[in-house]
Amino acid sequence: MAAAVKLENVWKTYRMGDETINALRGASLEIKKGEFFAIQGPSGSGKSTAMHIIGALDAPDRGSVYIQGRNVSTLSEDELAEMRGKTVGFIFQQFNLVPTLTAMENIMLPMIFQGKSEDEREKKAVELLGEVELLNRKGHRPSQLSGGQQQRVAIARALANDPEVILADEPTGNLDSGTGRKIFGMLKKLHDKGKTVVVITHDDRIAGEAETIAYIKDGTIIKIKKN
Ligand SMILES: Nc1ncnc2c1ncn2[C@@H]1O[C@H](COP(=O)(O)OP(=O)(O)O)[C@@H](O)[C@H]1O
Ligand SMILES: [Mg+2]
Structure with a gap:
Protein backbone atom coordinates (compact mmCIF):
# COMPACT_ATOMS: atom_id res chain seq x y z
CA MET A 1 0.00 0.00 0.00
CA ALA A 2 1.30 3.45 -0.88
CA ALA A 3 2.25 5.68 2.04
CA ALA A 4 -0.01 8.67 2.67
CA VAL A 5 3.02 10.93 2.36
CA LYS A 6 6.67 10.30 1.63
CA LEU A 7 9.52 12.82 1.56
CA GLU A 8 12.80 11.68 0.04
CA ASN A 9 15.91 13.75 0.66
CA VAL A 10 14.02 17.04 0.52
CA TRP A 11 15.91 20.33 0.43
CA LYS A 12 14.38 23.77 0.69
CA THR A 13 16.35 26.98 0.53
CA TYR A 14 14.94 30.44 1.11
CA ARG A 15 16.76 33.38 -0.44
CA MET A 16 16.51 36.82 1.09
CA GLY A 17 18.79 39.31 -0.60
CA ASP A 18 22.32 37.94 -0.22
CA GLU A 19 21.35 35.51 2.47
CA THR A 20 20.32 31.92 1.87
CA ILE A 21 18.64 29.85 4.53
CA GLU A 35 -1.23 7.00 10.98
CA PHE A 36 -1.15 9.53 13.82
CA PHE A 37 2.21 11.21 13.20
CA ALA A 38 3.86 13.98 15.22
CA ILE A 39 6.73 16.24 14.23
CA GLN A 40 8.76 17.79 17.04
CA GLY A 41 11.72 20.13 17.00
CA PRO A 42 13.00 23.50 18.17
CA SER A 43 11.83 26.80 16.74
CA GLY A 44 13.36 27.44 13.31
CA SER A 45 14.21 23.76 12.72
CA GLY A 46 12.08 23.56 9.56
CA LYS A 47 8.80 22.13 10.89
CA SER A 48 6.46 24.54 9.10
CA THR A 49 8.50 24.33 5.92
CA ALA A 50 8.22 20.53 6.06
CA MET A 51 4.47 20.77 6.68
CA HIS A 52 3.97 23.04 3.67
CA ILE A 53 5.86 20.57 1.52
CA ILE A 54 3.97 17.57 2.96
CA GLY A 55 0.73 19.31 1.93
CA ALA A 56 2.08 20.38 -1.48
CA LEU A 57 1.50 24.03 -0.58
CA ASP A 58 5.14 24.53 -1.45
CA ALA A 59 7.60 22.63 -3.66
CA PRO A 60 11.06 21.44 -2.62
CA ASP A 61 14.22 22.63 -4.38
CA ARG A 62 15.58 19.10 -4.41
CA GLY A 63 14.27 15.68 -3.50
CA SER A 64 10.89 14.03 -4.04
CA VAL A 65 7.47 14.27 -2.46
CA TYR A 66 4.86 11.55 -2.88
CA ILE A 67 1.30 12.06 -1.73
CA GLN A 68 -0.74 8.85 -1.80
CA GLY A 69 1.85 7.35 -4.09
CA ARG A 70 1.83 10.18 -6.64
CA ASN A 71 5.02 12.11 -7.27
CA VAL A 72 3.91 15.69 -6.72
CA SER A 73 6.46 17.11 -9.17
CA THR A 74 4.78 15.27 -12.05
CA LEU A 75 1.40 16.92 -11.48
CA SER A 76 0.16 19.93 -13.45
CA GLU A 77 -0.93 23.09 -11.59
CA ASP A 78 -4.56 22.03 -11.98
CA GLU A 79 -3.96 18.49 -10.76
CA LEU A 80 -1.98 19.89 -7.85
CA ALA A 81 -4.72 22.32 -6.86
CA GLU A 82 -7.29 19.55 -7.03
CA MET A 83 -5.18 17.19 -4.94
CA ARG A 84 -4.48 19.87 -2.34
CA GLY A 85 -8.17 20.72 -2.11
CA LYS A 86 -9.46 17.16 -1.94
CA THR A 87 -6.74 15.19 -0.21
CA VAL A 88 -5.29 17.55 2.37
CA GLY A 89 -6.87 19.62 5.15
CA PHE A 90 -4.75 22.28 6.86
CA ILE A 91 -5.05 23.61 10.43
CA PHE A 92 -2.76 26.47 11.46
CA GLN A 93 -1.54 27.88 14.76
CA GLN A 94 -3.05 31.28 13.89
CA PHE A 95 -6.34 29.69 12.74
CA ASN A 96 -6.12 31.67 9.42
CA LEU A 97 -9.87 32.20 9.11
CA VAL A 98 -11.18 34.86 6.72
CA PRO A 99 -12.09 37.74 9.09
CA THR A 100 -14.97 39.11 6.99
CA LEU A 101 -16.75 35.75 6.71
CA THR A 102 -18.95 34.07 9.32
CA ALA A 103 -18.04 30.71 10.84
CA MET A 104 -20.47 29.02 8.44
CA GLU A 105 -19.08 30.87 5.40
CA ASN A 106 -15.49 30.06 6.37
CA ILE A 107 -16.37 26.37 6.42
CA MET A 108 -18.20 26.61 3.09
CA LEU A 109 -15.30 28.35 1.34
CA PRO A 110 -13.07 25.36 0.42
CA MET A 111 -16.09 23.61 -1.09
CA ILE A 112 -16.57 26.45 -3.59
CA PHE A 113 -13.19 25.61 -5.11
CA GLN A 114 -14.28 21.99 -5.54
CA GLY A 115 -17.39 23.05 -7.43
CA LYS A 116 -19.99 21.96 -4.84
CA SER A 117 -23.47 23.49 -5.13
CA GLU A 118 -24.66 25.97 -2.52
CA ASP A 119 -27.12 23.43 -1.11
CA GLU A 120 -24.39 20.84 -0.71
CA ARG A 121 -22.07 23.39 0.87
CA GLU A 122 -24.66 24.52 3.39
CA LYS A 123 -25.65 21.01 4.32
CA LYS A 124 -22.04 19.93 4.88
CA ALA A 125 -21.15 23.13 6.78
CA VAL A 126 -24.08 22.64 9.17
CA GLU A 127 -23.07 19.02 9.71
CA LEU A 128 -19.48 20.07 10.48
CA LEU A 129 -20.58 22.92 12.77
CA GLY A 130 -22.51 20.29 14.70
CA GLU A 131 -19.47 18.04 14.94
CA VAL A 132 -17.34 20.83 16.42
CA GLU A 133 -20.25 21.93 18.63
CA LEU A 134 -20.62 25.41 17.19
CA LEU A 135 -24.06 25.39 15.61
CA ASN A 136 -25.00 28.25 17.93
CA ARG A 137 -22.12 30.35 16.55
CA LYS A 138 -22.60 29.87 12.84
CA GLY A 139 -23.27 33.57 12.14
CA HIS A 140 -20.32 34.82 14.20
CA ARG A 141 -17.23 36.26 12.57
CA PRO A 142 -13.78 35.14 13.79
CA SER A 143 -13.31 38.28 15.94
CA GLN A 144 -16.53 37.39 17.77
CA LEU A 145 -15.23 33.92 18.70
CA SER A 146 -12.76 32.74 21.34
CA GLY A 147 -9.45 31.22 20.25
CA GLY A 148 -10.69 27.70 20.89
CA GLN A 149 -13.88 28.36 18.96
CA GLN A 150 -11.90 29.80 16.05
CA GLN A 151 -9.72 26.71 15.99
CA ARG A 152 -12.82 24.50 15.98
CA VAL A 153 -14.10 26.45 12.94
CA ALA A 154 -10.68 25.94 11.34
CA ILE A 155 -10.93 22.18 12.00
CA ALA A 156 -14.39 22.10 10.44
CA ARG A 157 -13.06 24.04 7.45
CA ALA A 158 -10.16 21.60 7.07
CA LEU A 159 -12.70 18.76 6.93
CA ALA A 160 -15.00 20.42 4.40
CA ASN A 161 -13.83 18.37 1.43
CA ASP A 162 -13.43 15.20 3.51
CA PRO A 163 -9.64 14.99 3.09
CA GLU A 164 -7.66 11.83 3.65
CA VAL A 165 -4.80 13.69 5.35
CA ILE A 166 -5.13 16.34 8.08
CA LEU A 167 -2.09 18.54 8.69
CA ALA A 168 -1.99 20.63 11.86
CA ASP A 169 0.87 23.10 12.41
CA GLU A 170 1.03 23.76 16.18
CA PRO A 171 -2.78 23.77 16.39
CA THR A 172 -2.79 24.25 20.15
CA GLY A 173 0.07 26.77 20.28
CA ASN A 174 -2.20 29.77 20.76
CA LEU A 175 -4.62 28.13 23.16
CA ASP A 176 -4.67 27.60 26.93
CA SER A 177 -3.87 24.03 27.92
CA GLY A 178 -7.47 22.98 28.62
CA THR A 179 -8.70 24.25 25.26
CA GLY A 180 -5.64 22.74 23.62
CA ARG A 181 -6.55 19.32 25.05
CA LYS A 182 -10.01 19.63 23.59
CA ILE A 183 -8.67 20.50 20.14
CA PHE A 184 -6.22 17.64 20.42
CA GLY A 185 -9.10 15.31 21.35
CA MET A 186 -10.82 16.29 18.10
CA LEU A 187 -7.70 15.45 16.09
CA LYS A 188 -7.49 12.13 17.88
CA LYS A 189 -11.09 11.37 17.00
CA LEU A 190 -10.32 12.01 13.33
CA HIS A 191 -7.48 9.53 13.57
CA ASP A 192 -9.84 7.01 15.19
CA LYS A 193 -12.12 7.43 12.16
CA GLY A 194 -9.26 6.40 9.89
CA LYS A 195 -7.77 9.74 8.82
CA THR A 196 -4.06 10.30 8.52
CA VAL A 197 -3.24 13.02 11.06
CA VAL A 198 0.07 14.89 11.10
CA VAL A 199 0.62 17.32 13.94
CA ILE A 200 3.50 19.64 14.73
CA THR A 201 3.71 20.19 18.45
CA HIS A 202 5.95 21.36 21.27
CA ASP A 203 3.79 19.52 23.77
CA ASP A 204 5.42 16.25 24.87
CA ARG A 205 2.10 14.96 26.11
CA ILE A 206 0.54 15.39 22.67
CA ALA A 207 3.53 13.95 20.85
CA GLY A 208 3.54 11.06 23.33
CA GLU A 209 0.10 10.04 22.15
CA ALA A 210 1.08 9.90 18.49
CA GLU A 211 2.00 6.54 16.94
CA THR A 212 5.18 7.92 15.45
CA ILE A 213 7.27 10.97 16.37
CA ALA A 214 9.75 12.46 13.91
CA TYR A 215 12.36 14.70 15.52
CA ILE A 216 13.66 17.46 13.29
CA LYS A 217 16.75 19.57 13.83
CA ASP A 218 18.46 22.03 11.48
CA GLY A 219 16.30 20.90 8.59
CA THR A 220 16.95 17.16 8.92
CA ILE A 221 14.96 14.38 10.52
CA ILE A 222 17.37 13.17 13.17
CA LYS A 223 15.26 10.47 14.78
CA ILE A 224 12.02 8.54 14.26
CA LYS A 225 10.42 7.07 17.36
CA LYS A 226 7.54 4.58 17.37
CA ASN A 227 5.33 4.74 20.43
N1 LIG B 1 9.36 32.44 3.65
C1 LIG B 1 10.58 32.41 4.22
N2 LIG B 1 11.58 33.21 3.77
C2 LIG B 1 12.79 33.16 4.34
N3 LIG B 1 13.14 32.38 5.36
C3 LIG B 1 12.18 31.57 5.87
C4 LIG B 1 10.86 31.55 5.33
N4 LIG B 1 10.13 30.65 6.03
C5 LIG B 1 10.97 30.14 6.97
N5 LIG B 1 12.19 30.68 6.86
C6 LIG B 1 13.37 30.32 7.69
O1 LIG B 1 13.59 28.93 7.53
C7 LIG B 1 13.91 28.31 8.77
C8 LIG B 1 12.87 27.25 9.12
O2 LIG B 1 11.63 27.89 9.35
P1 LIG B 1 10.29 27.12 9.76
O3 LIG B 1 10.10 25.99 8.83
O4 LIG B 1 9.21 28.12 9.86
O5 LIG B 1 10.69 26.54 11.20
P2 LIG B 1 9.77 26.06 12.44
O6 LIG B 1 8.36 25.90 11.95
O7 LIG B 1 10.39 24.78 12.89
O8 LIG B 1 9.90 27.11 13.48
C9 LIG B 1 13.98 29.43 9.79
O9 LIG B 1 15.33 29.82 9.90
C10 LIG B 1 13.15 30.53 9.17
O10 LIG B 1 13.59 31.79 9.59
MG1 LIG C 1 6.56 26.75 12.51
Missing part, protein backbone atom coordinates in the same frame (compact mmCIF):
# COMPACT_ATOMS: atom_id res chain seq x y z
CA ASN A 22 18.61 26.09 4.19
CA ALA A 23 15.31 25.43 5.94
CA LEU A 24 15.38 21.73 4.97
CA ARG A 25 18.59 19.80 4.35
CA GLY A 26 17.83 16.36 3.07
CA ALA A 27 14.74 15.61 5.14
CA SER A 28 13.21 12.16 4.63
CA LEU A 29 10.14 10.64 6.24
CA GLU A 30 7.26 8.32 5.53
CA ILE A 31 3.77 8.70 6.94
CA LYS A 32 1.54 5.65 6.64
CA LYS A 33 -2.09 5.82 5.66
CA GLY A 34 -4.22 6.24 8.79
Whole structure:
Protein backbone atom coordinates (compact mmCIF):
# COMPACT_ATOMS: atom_id res chain seq x y z
CA MET A 1 0.00 0.00 0.00
CA ALA A 2 1.30 3.45 -0.88
CA ALA A 3 2.25 5.68 2.04
CA ALA A 4 -0.01 8.67 2.67
CA VAL A 5 3.02 10.93 2.36
CA LYS A 6 6.67 10.30 1.63
CA LEU A 7 9.52 12.82 1.56
CA GLU A 8 12.80 11.68 0.04
CA ASN A 9 15.91 13.75 0.66
CA VAL A 10 14.02 17.04 0.52
CA TRP A 11 15.91 20.33 0.43
CA LYS A 12 14.38 23.77 0.69
CA THR A 13 16.35 26.98 0.53
CA TYR A 14 14.94 30.44 1.11
CA ARG A 15 16.76 33.38 -0.44
CA MET A 16 16.51 36.82 1.09
CA GLY A 17 18.79 39.31 -0.60
CA ASP A 18 22.32 37.94 -0.22
CA GLU A 19 21.35 35.51 2.47
CA THR A 20 20.32 31.92 1.87
CA ILE A 21 18.64 29.85 4.53
CA ASN A 22 18.61 26.09 4.19
CA ALA A 23 15.31 25.43 5.94
CA LEU A 24 15.38 21.73 4.97
CA ARG A 25 18.59 19.80 4.35
CA GLY A 26 17.83 16.36 3.07
CA ALA A 27 14.74 15.61 5.14
CA SER A 28 13.21 12.16 4.63
CA LEU A 29 10.14 10.64 6.24
CA GLU A 30 7.26 8.32 5.53
CA ILE A 31 3.77 8.70 6.94
CA LYS A 32 1.54 5.65 6.64
CA LYS A 33 -2.09 5.82 5.66
CA GLY A 34 -4.22 6.24 8.79
CA GLU A 35 -1.23 7.00 10.98
CA PHE A 36 -1.15 9.53 13.82
CA PHE A 37 2.21 11.21 13.20
CA ALA A 38 3.86 13.98 15.22
CA ILE A 39 6.73 16.24 14.23
CA GLN A 40 8.76 17.79 17.04
CA GLY A 41 11.72 20.13 17.00
CA PRO A 42 13.00 23.50 18.17
CA SER A 43 11.83 26.80 16.74
CA GLY A 44 13.36 27.44 13.31
CA SER A 45 14.21 23.76 12.72
CA GLY A 46 12.08 23.56 9.56
CA LYS A 47 8.80 22.13 10.89
CA SER A 48 6.46 24.54 9.10
CA THR A 49 8.50 24.33 5.92
CA ALA A 50 8.22 20.53 6.06
CA MET A 51 4.47 20.77 6.68
CA HIS A 52 3.97 23.04 3.67
CA ILE A 53 5.86 20.57 1.52
CA ILE A 54 3.97 17.57 2.96
CA GLY A 55 0.73 19.31 1.93
CA ALA A 56 2.08 20.38 -1.48
CA LEU A 57 1.50 24.03 -0.58
CA ASP A 58 5.14 24.53 -1.45
CA ALA A 59 7.60 22.63 -3.66
CA PRO A 60 11.06 21.44 -2.62
CA ASP A 61 14.22 22.63 -4.38
CA ARG A 62 15.58 19.10 -4.41
CA GLY A 63 14.27 15.68 -3.50
CA SER A 64 10.89 14.03 -4.04
CA VAL A 65 7.47 14.27 -2.46
CA TYR A 66 4.86 11.55 -2.88
CA ILE A 67 1.30 12.06 -1.73
CA GLN A 68 -0.74 8.85 -1.80
CA GLY A 69 1.85 7.35 -4.09
CA ARG A 70 1.83 10.18 -6.64
CA ASN A 71 5.02 12.11 -7.27
CA VAL A 72 3.91 15.69 -6.72
CA SER A 73 6.46 17.11 -9.17
CA THR A 74 4.78 15.27 -12.05
CA LEU A 75 1.40 16.92 -11.48
CA SER A 76 0.16 19.93 -13.45
CA GLU A 77 -0.93 23.09 -11.59
CA ASP A 78 -4.56 22.03 -11.98
CA GLU A 79 -3.96 18.49 -10.76
CA LEU A 80 -1.98 19.89 -7.85
CA ALA A 81 -4.72 22.32 -6.86
CA GLU A 82 -7.29 19.55 -7.03
CA MET A 83 -5.18 17.19 -4.94
CA ARG A 84 -4.48 19.87 -2.34
CA GLY A 85 -8.17 20.72 -2.11
CA LYS A 86 -9.46 17.16 -1.94
CA THR A 87 -6.74 15.19 -0.21
CA VAL A 88 -5.29 17.55 2.37
CA GLY A 89 -6.87 19.62 5.15
CA PHE A 90 -4.75 22.28 6.86
CA ILE A 91 -5.05 23.61 10.43
CA PHE A 92 -2.76 26.47 11.46
CA GLN A 93 -1.54 27.88 14.76
CA GLN A 94 -3.05 31.28 13.89
CA PHE A 95 -6.34 29.69 12.74
CA ASN A 96 -6.12 31.67 9.42
CA LEU A 97 -9.87 32.20 9.11
CA VAL A 98 -11.18 34.86 6.72
CA PRO A 99 -12.09 37.74 9.09
CA THR A 100 -14.97 39.11 6.99
CA LEU A 101 -16.75 35.75 6.71
CA THR A 102 -18.95 34.07 9.32
CA ALA A 103 -18.04 30.71 10.84
CA MET A 104 -20.47 29.02 8.44
CA GLU A 105 -19.08 30.87 5.40
CA ASN A 106 -15.49 30.06 6.37
CA ILE A 107 -16.37 26.37 6.42
CA MET A 108 -18.20 26.61 3.09
CA LEU A 109 -15.30 28.35 1.34
CA PRO A 110 -13.07 25.36 0.42
CA MET A 111 -16.09 23.61 -1.09
CA ILE A 112 -16.57 26.45 -3.59
CA PHE A 113 -13.19 25.61 -5.11
CA GLN A 114 -14.28 21.99 -5.54
CA GLY A 115 -17.39 23.05 -7.43
CA LYS A 116 -19.99 21.96 -4.84
CA SER A 117 -23.47 23.49 -5.13
CA GLU A 118 -24.66 25.97 -2.52
CA ASP A 119 -27.12 23.43 -1.11
CA GLU A 120 -24.39 20.84 -0.71
CA ARG A 121 -22.07 23.39 0.87
CA GLU A 122 -24.66 24.52 3.39
CA LYS A 123 -25.65 21.01 4.32
CA LYS A 124 -22.04 19.93 4.88
CA ALA A 125 -21.15 23.13 6.78
CA VAL A 126 -24.08 22.64 9.17
CA GLU A 127 -23.07 19.02 9.71
CA LEU A 128 -19.48 20.07 10.48
CA LEU A 129 -20.58 22.92 12.77
CA GLY A 130 -22.51 20.29 14.70
CA GLU A 131 -19.47 18.04 14.94
CA VAL A 132 -17.34 20.83 16.42
CA GLU A 133 -20.25 21.93 18.63
CA LEU A 134 -20.62 25.41 17.19
CA LEU A 135 -24.06 25.39 15.61
CA ASN A 136 -25.00 28.25 17.93
CA ARG A 137 -22.12 30.35 16.55
CA LYS A 138 -22.60 29.87 12.84
CA GLY A 139 -23.27 33.57 12.14
CA HIS A 140 -20.32 34.82 14.20
CA ARG A 141 -17.23 36.26 12.57
CA PRO A 142 -13.78 35.14 13.79
CA SER A 143 -13.31 38.28 15.94
CA GLN A 144 -16.53 37.39 17.77
CA LEU A 145 -15.23 33.92 18.70
CA SER A 146 -12.76 32.74 21.34
CA GLY A 147 -9.45 31.22 20.25
CA GLY A 148 -10.69 27.70 20.89
CA GLN A 149 -13.88 28.36 18.96
CA GLN A 150 -11.90 29.80 16.05
CA GLN A 151 -9.72 26.71 15.99
CA ARG A 152 -12.82 24.50 15.98
CA VAL A 153 -14.10 26.45 12.94
CA ALA A 154 -10.68 25.94 11.34
CA ILE A 155 -10.93 22.18 12.00
CA ALA A 156 -14.39 22.10 10.44
CA ARG A 157 -13.06 24.04 7.45
CA ALA A 158 -10.16 21.60 7.07
CA LEU A 159 -12.70 18.76 6.93
CA ALA A 160 -15.00 20.42 4.40
CA ASN A 161 -13.83 18.37 1.43
CA ASP A 162 -13.43 15.20 3.51
CA PRO A 163 -9.64 14.99 3.09
CA GLU A 164 -7.66 11.83 3.65
CA VAL A 165 -4.80 13.69 5.35
CA ILE A 166 -5.13 16.34 8.08
CA LEU A 167 -2.09 18.54 8.69
CA ALA A 168 -1.99 20.63 11.86
CA ASP A 169 0.87 23.10 12.41
CA GLU A 170 1.03 23.76 16.18
CA PRO A 171 -2.78 23.77 16.39
CA THR A 172 -2.79 24.25 20.15
CA GLY A 173 0.07 26.77 20.28
CA ASN A 174 -2.20 29.77 20.76
CA LEU A 175 -4.62 28.13 23.16
CA ASP A 176 -4.67 27.60 26.93
CA SER A 177 -3.87 24.03 27.92
CA GLY A 178 -7.47 22.98 28.62
CA THR A 179 -8.70 24.25 25.26
CA GLY A 180 -5.64 22.74 23.62
CA ARG A 181 -6.55 19.32 25.05
CA LYS A 182 -10.01 19.63 23.59
CA ILE A 183 -8.67 20.50 20.14
CA PHE A 184 -6.22 17.64 20.42
CA GLY A 185 -9.10 15.31 21.35
CA MET A 186 -10.82 16.29 18.10
CA LEU A 187 -7.70 15.45 16.09
CA LYS A 188 -7.49 12.13 17.88
CA LYS A 189 -11.09 11.37 17.00
CA LEU A 190 -10.32 12.01 13.33
CA HIS A 191 -7.48 9.53 13.57
CA ASP A 192 -9.84 7.01 15.19
CA LYS A 193 -12.12 7.43 12.16
CA GLY A 194 -9.26 6.40 9.89
CA LYS A 195 -7.77 9.74 8.82
CA THR A 196 -4.06 10.30 8.52
CA VAL A 197 -3.24 13.02 11.06
CA VAL A 198 0.07 14.89 11.10
CA VAL A 199 0.62 17.32 13.94
CA ILE A 200 3.50 19.64 14.73
CA THR A 201 3.71 20.19 18.45
CA HIS A 202 5.95 21.36 21.27
CA ASP A 203 3.79 19.52 23.77
CA ASP A 204 5.42 16.25 24.87
CA ARG A 205 2.10 14.96 26.11
CA ILE A 206 0.54 15.39 22.67
CA ALA A 207 3.53 13.95 20.85
CA GLY A 208 3.54 11.06 23.33
CA GLU A 209 0.10 10.04 22.15
CA ALA A 210 1.08 9.90 18.49
CA GLU A 211 2.00 6.54 16.94
CA THR A 212 5.18 7.92 15.45
CA ILE A 213 7.27 10.97 16.37
CA ALA A 214 9.75 12.46 13.91
CA TYR A 215 12.36 14.70 15.52
CA ILE A 216 13.66 17.46 13.29
CA LYS A 217 16.75 19.57 13.83
CA ASP A 218 18.46 22.03 11.48
CA GLY A 219 16.30 20.90 8.59
CA THR A 220 16.95 17.16 8.92
CA ILE A 221 14.96 14.38 10.52
CA ILE A 222 17.37 13.17 13.17
CA LYS A 223 15.26 10.47 14.78
CA ILE A 224 12.02 8.54 14.26
CA LYS A 225 10.42 7.07 17.36
CA LYS A 226 7.54 4.58 17.37
CA ASN A 227 5.33 4.74 20.43
N1 LIG B 1 9.36 32.44 3.65
C1 LIG B 1 10.58 32.41 4.22
N2 LIG B 1 11.58 33.21 3.77
C2 LIG B 1 12.79 33.16 4.34
N3 LIG B 1 13.14 32.38 5.36
C3 LIG B 1 12.18 31.57 5.87
C4 LIG B 1 10.86 31.55 5.33
N4 LIG B 1 10.13 30.65 6.03
C5 LIG B 1 10.97 30.14 6.97
N5 LIG B 1 12.19 30.68 6.86
C6 LIG B 1 13.37 30.32 7.69
O1 LIG B 1 13.59 28.93 7.53
C7 LIG B 1 13.91 28.31 8.77
C8 LIG B 1 12.87 27.25 9.12
O2 LIG B 1 11.63 27.89 9.35
P1 LIG B 1 10.29 27.12 9.76
O3 LIG B 1 10.10 25.99 8.83
O4 LIG B 1 9.21 28.12 9.86
O5 LIG B 1 10.69 26.54 11.20
P2 LIG B 1 9.77 26.06 12.44
O6 LIG B 1 8.36 25.90 11.95
O7 LIG B 1 10.39 24.78 12.89
O8 LIG B 1 9.90 27.11 13.48
C9 LIG B 1 13.98 29.43 9.79
O9 LIG B 1 15.33 29.82 9.90
C10 LIG B 1 13.15 30.53 9.17
O10 LIG B 1 13.59 31.79 9.59
MG1 LIG C 1 6.56 26.75 12.51
